[in-house]
Amino acid sequence: MFGYIRPLKSELKLKEYNAYRSVYCGFCHALGKAGPFLRLSLSYDFTFFSILALSLEEEFCGFCQKRCPVKPFKKYGCVKDNEKFEYAAALSIMMLYEKANDNLSDREHILSSLLLKGYLKKRYRKAADKYKEEAQILTYFTKNQKEAEKNFTSLDSACHSTADTLSKIFSKLSKNQNKSELLSRLGYNLGRWVYLIDALDDLEDDLKKGRFNPLILRFKGESDLEKIKDFAKGELSVSASMAGDCIEALELYNFSPIIENIVYFGLYNMQKAVLSKSRKERKLIVNG
Amino acid sequence: MDNPYRILGISENATDDEIRDAYRELAKKYHPDSFEGDKEYANSKMAEINEAYDLIMKTRRSSNSSASSYADIRRLIQNGRMAEAQELLDGVSVSLRNAEWYFLKGSIFYSRGWFDDAYSHFTKATQLDPSNREYAAALNNLNMRRSGMYPGGYRTVNHTSGASACNLCSNLICCDCLCEMCGGDLIPCC
Structure with a gap:
């Protein structure tokens, strides 16, 4: 995940914005507890995951005040430490570890990946012991991804491994079978969306450097970039709208306006930002 | 008799x-x-x-045995037994694949979240049988979602870039965030 799933700030109420920040800060603290350097891996995507996990529980653990190590002179509102944060942190450790492994097998960023792997090794083992199924899902993910990219048959089959991984992880957020099914569909559509928007974001770079990109392969021989972008925008919107359907059907106990904001506005807004012409324009759109 | x-x-x-x-x-x-x-x-x-x-x-x-074999597949799809339905569909020889075949196959893709493949199959189904309302509705649904009109109605957002009275508060918050990053504070309450 790459930080694409975030709210559209201008559509949030102040109290919702504060609540979002509290989750963000709270999750950052949870990451710090698992390993001080892990705070650097804090992302909007995992914040979304934490909010969703929290919103599915009837009981809410409440807020507290904590100091931020980056800005230590003031206390900030935080969501209290809870098992959902711990779970999301474990997932993010396992994902980073797989990413480092993947880099090493590709012989990319060798030094940093070795350092990262060394740092995460014990923490990975601890997390993987506690969440065995999740660890397995994530290990398969990188394998499947590579295979799908090697034998590209269709755009959807290339999206499948990311989408399916998220679908499996999301479905574990609820024990209720109905909800679990909805979450699985939500995860699938969000996963497809994330994979596609990442492909769209890298489109021009990949084209220049001749790297793998599912959108380029989908339009073999097509030189009109605008046509590819238009197509990608359409596919992204379909997945986003499907994710919206799932959110509408889910019963959310807390933070529902924030989650709705992210899925109904944030995703479309990010599409716009990625399709923007310049960096400056993109920044303006992302910040709402 | x-x-x-x-x-x-x-x-x-x-x-x-x-x-x-x-x-x-x-x-x-x-x-x-x-x-x-x-x-x-x-x-x-x-x-x-x-x-x-x-x-x-x-x-x-x-x-009309061929129509009834599709009826069986339809029932499988309605009951969510996609793997079996797909197996039966794939078993139909290429020369016998009609508009309904493409529609059903597209429906399976759709339920799986493979919208690009679903789109091409629905398109093919409507080309083979332009008068069928069911196929047209399926294609129309995907087209609506593609256009970003969905979720529509009150959920659409107007983007005004730059400073305007409409997003005054959020601009202030952004300024506040920027100030806070540098150690200052524009709005003391948040």
Whole structure:
């Protein structure tokens, strides 16, 4: 995940914005507890995951005040430490570890990946012991991804491994079978969306450097970039709208306006930002 | 036995629904419990009607076997048994694949979240059978979602870039964030 799933700030109420920040800060603290350097891996995507996990529980653990190590002179509102944060942190450790492994097998960023792997090794083992199924899902993910990219048959089959991984992880957020099914569909559509928007974001770079990109392969021989972008925008919107359907059907106990904001506005807004012409324009759109 | 259609009092071109209605009408009339008159006559009449109805239904079902195999697949899809439905669909030889085949295959892709493949199959289905409303509706649904009109209505957002009165608060918050990053504070309450 790459930080694409975030709210559209201008559509949030102040109290919702504060609540979002509290989750963000709270999750950052949870990451710090698992390993001080892990705070650097804090992302909007995992914040979304934490909010969703929290919103599915009837009981809410409440807020507290904590100091931020980056800005230590003031206390900030935080969501209290809870098992959902711990779970999301474990997932993010396992994902980073797989990413480092993947880099090493590709012989990319060798030094940093070795350092990262060394740092995460014990923490990975601890997390993987506690969440065995999740660890397995994530290990398969990188394998499947590579295979799908090697034998590209269709755009959807290339999206499948990311989408399916998220679908499996999301479905574990609820024990209720109905909800679990909805979450699985939500995860699938969000996963497809994330994979596609990442492909769209890298489109021009990949084209220049001749790297793998599912959108380029989908339009073999097509030189009109605008046509590819238009197509990608359409596919992204379909997945986003499907994710919206799932959110509408889910019963959310807390933070529902924030989650709705992210899925109904944030995703479309990010599409716009990625399709923007310049960096400056993109920044303006992302910040709402 | 007489012509089964004549026993039920309908023409041979009658639709399945008409046959069912005619059968119900007669069964009500000749039911031994409600028939006023000779019980024996009612019983024999009832047996005759039943036999005629069964015969018609049986011949009708076997004559359009290809349509009924799709009906089975439809039922599988409706019950969410996608893997089985797909297996049956893939078993249909390429020369026999009609508009409905493409529609059903597209529906499976759709339920799986493979919208690019679903789109191409729905498109093919509507090309093969432009008058079918079901296929057109499926394609239209995807087109709506593609255009970003969905979720529509009050959920659409107008983007105003730069400073305007509409997003005054969020601009202030952004300024506040920026100030806070540098150690200052524009809005002390947040």
